[in-house]
Amino acid sequence: MKQPKRILIMGLPGAGKTYLAEQLQKRLKQYTRKPQENSLTPFSDAEITVGWLNADEVRRHYNDWDFSREGRIRQSLRMRELADTSNTDYVIVDFVAPLPEMRHNFRADWTIWMDTIREGRYADTNAMFQEPDIYDFRITEQNGEKWADFIAEHIVDNRRRPVFDWQRETVQMLGRWQPWHDGHRALFERAIKKTGQVVIQIRDCQGWQGSNPFEIERVKSFIRRDLDPIYQGQYEIQVVPNIVNITYGRDVGYRIEQETFDDAVHSISATKIRKDLGLK
Numbered sequence: 001m002k003q004p005k006r007i008l009i010m011g012l013p014g015a016g017k018t019y020l021a022e023q024l025q026k027r028l029k030q031y032t033r034k035p036q037e038n039s040l041t042p043f044s045d046a047e048i049t050v051g052w053l054n055a056d057e058v059r060r061h062y063n064d065w066d067f068s069r070e071g072r073i074r075q076s077l078r079m080r081e082l083a084d085t086s087n088t089d090y091v092i093v094d095f096v097a098p099l100p101e102m103r104h105n106f107r108a109d110w111t112i113w114m115d116t117i118r119e120g121r122y123a124d125t126n127a128m129f130q131e132p133d134i135y136d137f138r139i140t141e142q143n144g145e146k147w148a149d150f151i152a153e154h155i156v157d158n159r160r161r162p163v164f165d166w167q168r169e170t171v172q173m174l175g176r177w178q179p180w181h182d183g184h185r186a187l188f189e190r191a192i193k194k195t196g197q198v199v200i201q202i203r204d205c206q207g208w209q210g211s212n213p214f215e216i217e218r219v220k221s222f223i224r225r226d227l228d229p230i231y232q233g234q235y236e237i238q239v240v241p242n243i244v245n246i247t248y249g250r251d252v253g254y255r256i257e258q259e260t261f262d263d264a265v266h267s268i269s270a271t272k273i274r275k276d277l278g279l280k
Helices: 017-030 055-062 069-084 100-106 123-128 144-159 182-195 216-231 270-276
Strands: 005-010 050-054 090-094 110-114 137-139 171-175 198-203 235-240
Touching: 005 017, 005 069, 005 100, 017 050, 017 090, 017 110, 017 144, 050 055, 050 069, 055 069, 069 090, 069 100, 110 144, 137 144, 171 182, 182 198, 182 216, 198 216, 216 235
Parallel strands: 005 090, 005 110, 050 090, 110 137, 171 198, 198 235
Antiparallel strands: none
């Protein structure tokens, strides 16, 4: 079964989510998965398959009209499960997703925030809705045709970038990245030159030692926003335990190296950045 790429279109009721979803599905289906000239990306000439899940239709199917917090959380988990079993290249999901927990549960590959209205038609949803601070597209006008074209081109173009090869020699970067900053970017650029791809491992340490304020999904967003414009497909992000010691025995076939930089890079401090942001 295919593992689809999940596209979440979220926002208040009446923001234009469903119309954008309809238009985006049409646009994505118009593309074929042909690689660019001289590309090594392994795409076939088959048409792209695109699923679409509408939250109201899903609720109707399951006869579940519980809009309490618990009911909404249950709906987000259901939408994720249905998306993952769609057996398509992409699956578009349009639902309000008013809570950060719901968006975290869904774990979209792309999040589109329809920020076109200040209030929807349901007072309880308006009161509950929390604006996202992690998203890929923020749409401020109801123009489904225009934005469907723009988003579809962006998404399909990303498929034509290099594909991370799990069998290829890879450099590991392990850290907290609280937050990701220019010094980390400099280290990444050294690492990528060694083998052409990097795995960035994030220690699961939010709140550890009274610091490290950023949750995992936000750390991921910092990294992706910095690296995706150039390096998408050449790195992977993994969440790992709060590793504080790396132990190995005899020669195991890899090197552990420390990179040194000039004073301008070494002086970049995540601690100072957090302090400037008013965080611990």
